[in-house]
Amino acid sequence: MTKELFTLEGITRIYKRGNEEIKGVDGLTLKIDKGEYISILGPSGAGKTTFLNMLGCIDSPTSGKLIFYPDNGEMIELTRMKENKLDEFRRENIGFVFADFFLLHSLTATENVELPLIFSSGKKVEDGYSKKVLEMVGLGHRLTHKPLQLSGGEMQRVAVARSMVNQPKVLLADEPTANLDTGNSEVIFNLFEELNSMGMTVVVATHAEELAKRARRIIFLQDGKIVEDKGGK
Amino acid sequence: MNFITLAIKNLLRRKIRTTLTILSVAIAISILFSLVAFNRGYEKEMKKELQYLGYHILVVPKGCPYEAASLVLHGGKFPRYLKDEYVEEMRAVEGVKETARLFMDSETDSLLKETKIYFGIDEDYLRFKTRWKFKEGGFFTDDHSVVIGLYVSETKKLKLGDKTRAFGEDFTVSGILEQTGDQDDGFYFLPIKTSTRVSGKEGLLVAVAIKVEDLSRIEQIAEKLRAAETDMNVVSMKEVTGAIMGLVSSTRVLIYAVVLIAILISAVGVLNTILMSVFERTREIGMMKAVGSSRMDIFRLIWYETFIVCLTGGLVGSFLAVAGSSGIEKFIKKLMPYAPGGQLISADLLVIIVSVLFAVIMGILAGIYPAYRASNLMPIEAIRTE
Numbered sequence: 001m002t003k004e005l006f007t008l009e010g011i012t013r014i015y016k017r018g019n020e021e022i023k024g025v026d027g028l029t030l031k032i033d034k035g036e037y038i039s040i041l042g043p044s045g046a047g048k049t050t051f052l053n054m055l056g057c058i059d060s061p062t063s064g065k066l067i068f069y070p071d072n073g074e075m076i077e078l079t080r081m082k083e084n085k086l087d088e089f090r091r092e093n094i095g096f097v098f099a100d101f102f103l104l105h106s107l108t109a110t111e112n113v114e115l116p117l118i119f120s121s122g123k124k125v126e127d128g129y130s131k132k133v134l135e136m137v138g139l140g141h142r143l144t145h146k147p148l149q150l151s152g153g154e155m156q157r158v159a160v161a162r163s164m165v166n167q168p169k170v171l172l173a174d175e176p177t178a179n180l181d182t183g184n185s186e187v188i189f190n191l192f193e194e195l196n197s198m199g200m201t202v203v204v205a206t207h208a209e210e211l212a213k214r215a216r217r218i219i220f221l222q223d224g225k226i227v228e229d230k231g232g233k
Numbered sequence: 234m235n236f237i238t239l240a241i242k243n244l245l246r247r248k249i250r251t252t253l254t255i256l257s258v259a260i261a262i263s264i265l266f267s268l269v270a271f272n273r274g275y276e277k278e279m280k281k282e283l284q285y286l287g288y289h290i291l292v293v294p295k296g297c298p299y300e301a302a303s304l305v306l307h308g309g310k311f312p313r314y315l316k317d318e319y320v321e322e323m324r325a326v327e328g329v330k331e332t333a334r335l336f337m338d339s340e341t342d343s344l345l346k347e348t349k350i351y352f353g354i355d356e357d358y359l360r361f362k363t364r365w366k367f368k369e370g371g372f373f374t375d376d377h378s379v380v381i382g383l384y385v386s387e388t389k390k391l392k393l394g395d396k397t398r399a400f401g402e403d404f405t406v407s408g409i410l411e412q413t414g415d416q417d418d419g420f421y422f423l424p425i426k427t428s429t430r431v432s433g434k435e436g437l438l439v440a441v442a443i444k445v446e447d448l449s450r451i452e453q454i455a456e457k458l459r460a461a462e463t464d465m466n467v468v469s470m471k472e473v474t475g476a477i478m479g480l481v482s483s484t485r486v487l488i489y490a491v492v493l494i495a496i497l498i499s500a501v502g503v504l505n506t507i508l509m510s511v512f513e514r515t516r517e518i519g520m521m522k523a524v525g526s527s528r529m530d531i532f533r534l535i536w537y538e539t540f541i542v543c544l545t546g547g548l549v550g551s552f553l554a555v556a557g558s559s560g561i562e563k564f565i566k567k568l569m570p571y572a573p574g575g576q577l578i579s580a581d582l583l584v585i586i587v588s589v590l591f592a593v594i595m596g597i598l599a600g601i602y603p604a605y606r607a608s609n610l611m612p613i614e615a616i617r618t619e
């Protein structure tokens with residue numbers, strides 16, 4: 001079994017705004033191994049979000065090659081996959097968490113967590129699995145609460161639970177604590193650590209340097225390029 | 234939780250908006266429902282009415298037959314008559330199966346301000362009125378017998394064997410008809426010979442009713458009859474019903490157009506509402522894509538929402554139409570140039586199915602565009618949108 005999860009070769013994403021071309025990320029080349037815990041740091045506009053979007057395949061690079069290694073020993077070239085295949089890939093392998101929690105206010109915490117499961121060919125999970133995931137993020141006592149009845153930290157934990165319900169290989173978090181106070185931010189990062197210790201690969205983009213330092217590997221981005229990559233093997 | 238419950242929950246987020254949209258569909262569908270139900274009822278009643286009429290061709294004197302009929306009803310005298318001997322000529326025309334002499338006169342009581350209508354007939358007429366049943370008694374027993382309709386018997390308190398005066402002579406009730414549901418209920422029927430004599434029109438007729446052997450040849454037979462004598466009008470019932478149906482169908486086209494516009498407006502309303510809700514939920518849809526929903530998932534979700542709105546609207550609309558059918562019937566009857574008696578709105582299962590189906594088709598069509606728009610949202614753009 002390979003230990004690699006992703007290989008990026010010269011990943012570049014060019015945004016066009018009128019005549020102006022902006023490189024969101026510029027020639028990213030790196031490997032990400034299974035079970036890594038990575039923080040992405042860098043000033044605003046450095047390309048952190050763009051980088052995560054590339055990994056999560058909710059946006060595709062203008063050029064470069066992105067390869068994913070599933071457990072069965074194959075290698076999948078994501079940059080050559082059709083859109084509907086990418087949807088499937090995302091559903092099966094990627095968990096996303098955003099700064100905004102993106103919870104549906106009309107649904108309870110449990111229903112929000114179940115959301116990814118109702119989509120077609122969603123993974124079959126055991127009954128009550130979403131409840132278990134909510135318990136794992138420490139919200140066993142908030143199962144039937146609606147988002148507006150929860151605190152910000154709790155909402156983000158619901159969002160983390162939702163990202164986990166499909167049992168993905170990677171958790172991608174884009175400034176997950178941007179809308180949270182220090183205490184709640186701690187809780188979320190503790191959660192990431194816990195998930196990582198259970199084998200989950202975690203990639204977090206953040207401005208919170210102190211918290212970022214908890215990760216084993218830290219990648220600094222600037223102007224779409226990697227300026228420092230430390231702690232990896 | 235599944236797709237449908239999610240769609241319903243999404244709709245319930247904007248209760249007022251959803252309710253209003255459903256209501257607009259319901260109104261359009263209830264109009265459609267009433268119209269379809271009315272169409273079925275109307276055709277049924279018209280056919281029944283024509284069948285009851287019993288004759289295929291009516292021969293009347295030249296001149297406007299409607300004018301003559303109104304003269305009788307308001308107590309005037311017929312301006313023109315047919316000669317009795319024509320009947321033999323008509324019988325001789327090939328394809329004529331039955332004939333019956335008809336005479337008609339009226340007498341107005343200036344004190345009571347009421348007009349009694351007397352119909353002169355003979356036994357031949359019974360072969361036309363096969364639907365007639367005698368409640369009591371039977372046909373004429375002598376030349377001073379009278380057969381009366383049920384309405385006459387009830388309002389004039391006339392029983393079997395009672396005498397009634399007409400044109401200065403006494404007639405004995407020999408039979409009372411069961412209810413027929415048409416004008417016959419209000420008529421007095423006299424033996425034609427006596428009737429023409431007391432009216433001073435011996436040897437004359439108001440009309441001759443004709444049945445033909447083969448209905449498909451009715452027009453040729455009518456032509457031959459026209460050729461036989463020049464001072465008579467040969468009216469085939471096909472022409473009459475054709476004329477009425479023609480009038481009706483032009484009215485109907487108008488009503489259909491109104492219904493179609495109503496449906497179109499409500500369909501556009503549904504489309505607009507759903508599209509609006511898609512735009513409002515741009516970020517949410519982006520999130521769903523990020524957590525693994527495919528284009529098709531989003532398409533389905535939005536489509537279901539439209540579908541549920543329209544289906545509910547269809548059911549509510551059908552219910553409203555059934556509940557308000559008597560009011561709607563009155564309204565439509567006013568619009569129609571000719572409306573037969575009886576219940577015109579016939580709301581059977583088929584009508585319900587047609588209406589709900591229409592709503593469903595409307596939902597399917599109105600949902601396509603918003604669902605397509607939603608499914609085409611790119612996740613990063615959707616998430617970025619503030």
Ligand SMILES: Nc1ncnc2c1ncn2[C@@H]1O[C@H](COP(=O)(O)OP(=O)(O)OP(=O)(O)O)[C@@H](O)[C@H]1O
Binds near residue numbers: 023042044047049050
């Ligand atoms: N849709 C877009 N159109 C045009 N330019 C874009 C678009 N998205 C990102 N960019 C540009 O690409 C660069 C990288 O953006 P990105 O969002 O990845 O930065 P970031 O590191 O996540 O910043 P922040 O910390 O503020 O979230 C920026 O210069 C940004 O302006």
Ligand SMILES: [Mg+2]
Binds near residue numbers: 048049050174
């Ligand atoms: Mg960002």
